[in-house]
Amino acid sequence: MSKMFRSLVLAALVATPCDATSIGDRLVLEETYLGKYDNLPLTASDALAEGWEVDDSCEDGLGRRASGGPHSGKLHIWYDRSGDVMGYGVRIKPNLGTLIVPHPWKRVGHEFQMDFLFREKEAACGHGTSAVRGSIGDRLMIDVDGGEPVQFPLTLSGAQQASFMDGGDCWTDMGKHMIYNHWLVPPIVGPIMGLYRGDDESLHGVNAPSLTPRDETPPYEYFDLHHGGPVHGFHIYFRDHKGCCGSAPTKPPFDAAAVV
Numbered sequence: 001m002s003k004m005f006r007s008l009v010l011a012a013l014v015a016t017p018c019d020a021t022s023i024g025d026r027l028v029l030e031e032t033y034l035g036k037y038d039n040l041p042l043t044a045s046d047a048l049a050e051g052w053e054v055d056d057s058c059e060d061g062l063g064r065r066a067s068g069g070p071h072s073g074k075l076h077i078w079y080d081r082s083g084d085v086m087g088y089g090v091r092i093k094p095n096l097g098t099l100i101v102p103h104p105w106k107r108v109g110h111e112f113q114m115d116f117l118f119r120e121k122e123a124a125c126g127h128g129t130s131a132v133r134g135s136i137g138d139r140l141m142i143d144v145d146g147g148e149p150v151q152f153p154l155t156l157s158g159a160q161q162a163s164f165m166d167g168g169d170c171w172t173d174m175g176k177h178m179i180y181n182h183w184l185v186p187p188i189v190g191p192i193m194g195l196y197r198g199d200d201e202s203l204h205g206v207n208a209p210s211l212t213p214r215d216e217t218p219p220y221e222y223f224d225l226h227h228g229g230p231v232h233g234f235h236i237y238f239r240d241h242k243g244c245c246g247s248a249p250t251k252p253p254f255d256a257a258a259v260v
Contacts, residue, residue: 022135023118023154023203024238027088029075031218033233034173034253038071038218042136044083054079062086062115062143063124075219078115078124084131086124087143088236089115090219092189095212102189103182106145112189115143116206116236136238140203142192152180152194156201159194170198170245171228172253174235175205195235198248205237 027040041047044054047066054066063078063086078086091111094101105112118137122128131137141149153159159178160166167177175195189212195205214220214232223229 021138022132023138023140024136025134026238026240027077027085027136028237028241029072029219030174030221030233030235030237031071032221033223033227033235037237040069040072040075040077040088041066042085044079047077047079052077058125061121061124062117071218073218073220074216078117080119080124080131081126082130085136086119087115087117087137087141089113089143090208090216090234092210092214092216104142104144104150104192105189106143114208117141117143117149121149140194140206140238150180152203152206154203156196159196159203164194165191167193169249169251171251172245173241173243174207175241175244176248177207190231195237195241197244197246198250199244199246204239204241204244205235208234210234 027042029038029040031038041050041052044064044066047054047069050070052066052069055064058064058081063080065076065078067076069075074091075088076090077088080086091108091113094112101107101112105114118139119131120128123130139154140152142152143149153162153164156176156178165179165181167179170176175197177193178196180192180194190209193207193209194203195207196202197204210220210232217232220232220234223231223233
């Protein structure tokens, strides 16, 4: 192999946004299953241009918080000091009588907050690895208040080996749900589910549903009794999710108009 050809191959590998070192190249909020999807801004400058409010201050381990997006509801996005995406999260109103803050939620004022990160926490405020162009990050972690973050396996086989609970057949344009079941303790807000593809079995999104009714819609969406509910889903995708099930066993799609 010539030096020139080898250099071209290496350059192509680095430029590939969804290779083994990247979980994806986008953030997509599902507002209505099989219906409406919202592409979220990947830089602080884009967020500002779209009407988000971005904090100047950098919160250690998380970054600069952006909130108030035009279609985001209670969802927020984290950007590092330089303005590249670090992760995202959501705030909710705790249910009446909820005294204990269930993992992985943390109390912020009168609300509960949950956060997901795509790079090492040190990168948030300029003390870790910089972002790679064309990638949102190399991992998926759930931030844990006062402890180490929980990192999700990047493959379906990894989730199975880590004893994630199998959520059944793949959902059309959504993925196969694998449930992290270590936090299913009362008072339950909802489980955290990695969404894995049927075509290459890679992690390409998260569903963090609420088993209790939610007023925060979006980012939550309601599924009724006949469509996997009653539950409020909270789906974020990191790659193109259309056709993600491939030839894997798949649930039959249902009418998008039936989901509100």
